[in-house]
Amino acid sequence: MAKWFGNVTSIGWGVLLLGAIAWVAATALGWIEAAVVAMAALFLLIGAAFFMIGRTRLAVATVVEPPRVAVGQALTGELRARNEARGPLVSTTLEFPIGAGGVTYDLPMLMPGAEHTELFVVPTQRRGVIDVGPVRTVRGDPLGLFRRVQEWTDRTEVFVHPRTTHLEPFGVGLVRDLEGSTAQNTSMSDLAFHALREYVPGDDLRHIHWRSSARHGQLLVRQFLDTRRSHIVVIVDSSPTSYDSEEEYETAMSIAGSLLRRGILDEFDVSLATGDVLLVRATAAGGGGRSALDACSRATPQPNNLVEITAEAAGQAPDASLVMLVTGRYPEFVTLQRAAGQFSVDATTVAVRVDSSQRAGFKAVADLPMLTVPDLDQLPIVLAKGLSG
Incomplete structure (x- = not known):
């Protein structure tokens, strides 16, 4: 019974209430007009209820391929x-929600076992996550009572990834790892042998190279280079007040997607922090390229503080080797200095300003490389200059 009442629309409840009031008035006051209204409401409800008799037995399926596309792809x-x-x-009638809108299909009469097919288009003009479905059948009466x-x-979910551009390999390493690349920081205990130096009190005796010490007449100890695996952290300023327009914010997300994609291609660990999206240590082996770009699709402008976002990212990725701060003009x-200071001094930190009113350029201010990128196409050239500088 409760399920049946759930099928009554607001119009149906209005007609039911009107009929009840009219019936009470007719009974208490003897108004014939009220009795007529009550009977009319009753006949309307009974007539509309006949349209609800029976069950719909359908097998409905939707296919969307591929479930991930770039902006503008059909x-x-x-x-x-x-x-x-x-x-x-x-x-x-079939109602089919697609994103914020949807379409309605009127199925023709189908004989038992017959099938009907409809094609639909998913809008991909904007980056984001589009909900497709669920498909619903709607059954009711002409008056809208039920x-x-x-x-x-x-x-x-259909993911519309931001537009990306090809970037040259980063070649930056920091995180310690058995299969990592050597960094320039020396260490007294690692895998990559670097050089010999004179013994000083406090050195581990196990690292003394006895043959070379005997040859040179003084104690010499082995010195190593840290072996490290790169971890790239991309932080995007999500505050709408940091950008001059929505297009500049979308350019920032495209820059983030390009950086993350390059990191995955280089087989580095990648992390993303922006707004209410936090992706930590995605890897190529774990489908990181897909998850990183999916995270970019989910990102939306949020009134967050850049320093706070960076501090949270630094807490989740303290071993970052390359930190990219992407913001507006x-x-x-x-x-930006305060945000960059949240990470270790061993990390390479680069700030990227999206400013469509300026020419592409690079400058280092107080040891913080600053890149100005007017559009995504300028990113490869400016980034190569910034990292090499």
Whole structure:
């Protein structure tokens, strides 16, 4: 019974309430007009209820391939509906939500076992995550007193990744790892032998190279280079007040996606922090390229503080080797300095300003490389100069 009442629309409840009030008035006051209104409401409800008799038996499936595309790429899908009832299926309406909008299909009469196919288009003009489905059948009466909605498919997420550009390999290493590359920091206990130096009190005697010591007449100890594996952290300023326009924010997300994609191709660990999205240590072996760009698709402008976002990222990735701070034209340099100071001094930190009103350029201010990028196409040249500088 409760489920049946759930099919009554607001109009239906209004008619029911009007009929009840009219019946009370007719009974208490003897108004014939009120009795007529009550009977009319009753007949309307009974007549509308006949349209709800019976069950819809459908097999509905949606196919969206591929589930991940870049901005602007064409993406179509297919909806298939098959009548699984023993009798014919009269014309039925299918509601199909796609993102913020949706489409409505009027199925023709289907004989038992018959199938109907519709094609649909998924909008990909903007970066984001688009919910496709669930497909619903709507059954009701012409007056709108009753409405029964039944879902036939699950909700599917389609990821529209930001536009990216090709970048040259980074070649930066920091995180200690048995299979990592050597960095320039010396160490007294690692795998990559570097040189011999004179013994000083406190050195581990196990590192004394006895043969060379005997040859030179003084104690010499082995010195090593740290072996490290790169960990690239990309931080995107999510505050709308940092950018001059929504297009500049989208350029920032495209820069982030390009940096993360390059890191995965170099088989580095990558992390992303922006707004309410935090992706920590994605790897190529674990499908990091897909998860990193998916995280970029989920990012939305948020009134967050760049320093706070950076501090959270530094706490999650203290071993970062390359930190890319991507922001707009408005944050002050001291804010970028404070954000860069959240990471270890061993990390290479680069700030990237998105400013469509300026020419592409590079400069180092107080040991913080600053890149100005007016659009995504300028990123490879400016970034190569910034990292090499």
